[in-house]
Amino acid sequence: MERGNRKSRIGVVVSNKMTKTVVVKVERRVADPKYGKIVTKAEKYKAHDEDQACQIGDRVRIVETRPISKDKRWRVAETIEKAEA
Structure with missing residues (x-):
């Protein structure tokens, strides 16, 4: 059962x-x-990574979820591309 679009x-x-x-x-x-003029804007999100599998430089998809802590409202859904070693 789908909860809606996250x-x-x-x-x-x-x-x-x-x-x-x-x-x-x-x-x-x-x-x-x-x-x-086209400008690049950046925003940083704290995301929950249960397996601690993400490394610096990994390209990931994060999805909105219930509040996990004061700052965390996102979780890592998948790793799209691993960082080069």
């Missing part, structure tokens, strides 16, 4: 120093409202 983002792991938590940087390209 938000998902694709980003790169920039930190995995916390236990069962990774920081994922998600970049998006938007047009400047006044001048129209």
Whole structure:
């Protein structure tokens, strides 16, 4: 049974120093409202990584979930691409 559409983002792991938590940087390209120039905006999300399998540089998909802690509202759904060793 589907719970509804959950938000998902694709980003790169920039930190995995916390236990069962990774920081994922998600970049998006938007047009400047006044001048129209395309700029890259980035946002960092703390995501739950139960298996502690993510390494820095991995490209991952995160999905929205219930609040796990004060800052964590996302969890790692899948690893799209592993970082080069």
